[in-house]
C-alpha cells in the first residue's frame with residue numbers, strides 16, 4: 274500500500290522511472306500526459322478538447338484533469354495505491370488530490386523529486402522528439418513547457434516539503450542507477466518494494 278507522486282521538470286525521466294517503480298511496488302503508474310495523448314490518438318471527445326492545449330505546451334484546465342484522475346484512481350488496480358506522474362501540477366490540483374485521499378481514508382506517503390538541470394532536460398527532450406515524434410517536443414514548445422513548469426508547478430514542491438514528504442533523487446545517470454536511488458530513498462522512509 275503506497276500513494277506516491279513523482280515530480281520534476283519535463284525530460285527528467287519521470288515516465289521511465291514511474292513505470293519501473295510502479296512495477297516494483299505493485300501499484301499502477303498513472304500519467305495524466307499519457308492519458309491525454311491516448312485520448313488524442315483515439316480522437317475521443319476529451320482528446321479533441323485537449324489537442325490544441327497539448328500542442329501549445331499549456332496546461333489542460335483543472336476541472337478536466339481532476340475528473341480524469343478521480344476516475345482513474347477509482348479503478349480496482351489503484352485500490353492498493355498509486356504512483357502519479359505529471360499530476361498534480363497546479364495548486365488547485367494539489368487541493369483536489371487532498372480531497373480524493375481524504376475520501377479514500379488515506380494520505381500521500383511520499384513525493385519523489387527527480388533533479389535534473391535545464392541543459393540536460395532540453396537535450397533529453399530534443400532526443401525524444403527525434404525518437405518518438407511527440408508533437409509537443411519541438412524546441413520552442415519544449416522551452417515553453419519548461420517555463421510553465423517553473424512558474425506553475427515547481428513552487429508546489431514547497432507544499433510537499435512542508436509536509437515532510439519529499440524524497441530528492443539525482444535524476445542524472447544510468448536508468449537502473451536512478452531506479453536504485455529512488456528505491457533506496459523510499460526504503461529509508463519505510464516504503465519497501
Ligand code: AMP
Pocket residue numbers: 283305306307309326327330331332333334338358359360361362363366409418
Ligand atoms: P507530460 O507527459 O506529463 O509532460 O504532459 C504532457 C502535456 O499534457 C502537458 O504539457 C499538458 O498539456 C498536459 N498535462 C499533463 N498533465 C497535466 C496536468 N496535471 N494538468 C494540466 N495539464 C496536464
